[in-house]
Amino acid sequence: MEASRGMMIFDKSLLSLTVIGLLWLGLAITGCESSAVSETDNTTDNSYCYVCHINYQEERLTVIHEKSGIGCENCHGPSYGHSTDEDGFIPPDVMFTKAKINPFCMDCHKTDDLIMTKDHEPLFVGTEEQSKWPCTKCHGSHRLEARTRRWDKDTGKLIASDGVSMYQQ
Numbered sequence: 001m002e003a004s005r006g007m008m009i010f011d012k013s014l015l016s017l018t019v020i021g022l023l024w025l026g027l028a029i030t031g032c033e034s035s036a037v038s039e040t041d042n043t044t045d046n047s048y049c050y051v052c053h054i055n056y057q058e059e060r061l062t063v064i065h066e067k068s069g070i071g072c073e074n075c076h077g078p079s080y081g082h083s084t085d086e087d088g089f090i091p092p093d094v095m096f097t098k099a100k101i102n103p104f105c106m107d108c109h110k111t112d113d114l115i116m117t118k119d120h121e122p123l124f125v126g127t128e129e130q131s132k133w134p135c136t137k138c139h140g141s142h143r144l145e146a147r148t149r150r151w152d153k154d155t156g157k158l159i160a161s162d163g164v165s166m167y168q169q
């Protein structure tokens with residue numbers, strides 16, 4: 001998220017690049033460069049989310065990023081409202097429709113890096129269908145198998161719920 005915010009600031013600040021703007025941009029770029037992040041051993045604390053999402057503790061997409069200090073909140077926002085809602089009706093701050101996944105991942109993992117492995121050929125020189133595969137098709141097992149809640153991932157509106165609160169079970 002840091003990265004995309006950085007890019008937004010960059011676009012807007014083209015007209016008036018202030019010192020503060022430059023500082024922010026510097027931070028955003030450092031945050032996105034994988035080597036810079038992994039050099040500092042800043043494991044992140046996801047325990048707040050594991051209270052309810054315990055099954056993500058061993059999940060690969062989570063684990064590989066956690067080691068580099070990229071936690072749930074870097075991708076899904078701090079999600080305070082969501083985390084403290086005992087009824088589970090408030091959505092997390094950031095959700096991803098299928099179309100948003102690859103551009104988000106590629107904010108940090110650039111095309112040049114990805115084409116280094118043959119495994120990514122379907123994405124870049126595959127059929128039109130293959131070019132739309134989300135990164136998460138192959139990376140991690142990040143999807144929930146069953147849902148008790150469903151939100152519109154763009155607007156955050158609750159569109160389906162089994163109505164059962166955590167504390168009623």
Ligand code: HEC
Binds near residue numbers: 032106135
């Ligand atoms: C905020 C930046 C950032 C975002 C966003 C991000 N990653 Fe990463 N990712 C990293 C860093 C840093 C590492 C660890 C250093 C490295 O291997 O590049 C990493 C590691 C990985 C690895 C392991 C690389 C290896 O060498 O084994 C995979 C696979 C991966 N990410 C996939 C994804 C996918 C899929 C997404 C989107 C769901 C994503 N990443 C989003 C920064 C990011």
Ligand code: HEC
Binds near residue numbers: 106114122137
């Ligand atoms: C068709 C399956 C597939 C898709 C789709 C896919 N990957 Fe991969 N990717 C792999 C495999 C297999 C490897 C090599 C083994 C590993 O590291 O997991 C790999 C390796 C990687 C690596 C580490 C090596 C490198 O090139 O730096 C990163 C980072 C990565 N993928 C990110 C992504 C991102 C980001 C996307 C979406 C834009 C994506 N992958 C889509 C299969 C896939």
Ligand code: HEC
Binds near residue numbers: 070074076098144
């Ligand atoms: C590197 C970025 C990244 C990190 C770190 C990350 N997520 Fe995600 N998360 C995503 C993306 C992208 C999707 C959409 C995946 C899809 O639809 O295939 C997603 C989807 C989800 C979903 C919904 C899955 C579904 O079935 O719709 C849940 C729940 C979730 N994440 C929880 C977590 C939790 C909890 C953590 C930390 C323990 C976490 N995520 C860490 C990027 C991330």
Ligand code: HEC
Binds near residue numbers: 050095
């Ligand atoms: C009090 C319990 C609770 C806590 C704490 C919690 N969640 Fe959730 N979360 C839920 C419930 C309930 C769902 C709906 C799961 C389902 O459909 O069964 C959910 C779903 C999600 C989804 C899926 C959204 C989608 O795309 O449909 C994401 C992403 C997510 N949580 C992220 C987080 C993150 C990040 C944290 C920590 C900052 C967190 N959650 C902490 C209860 C919690």
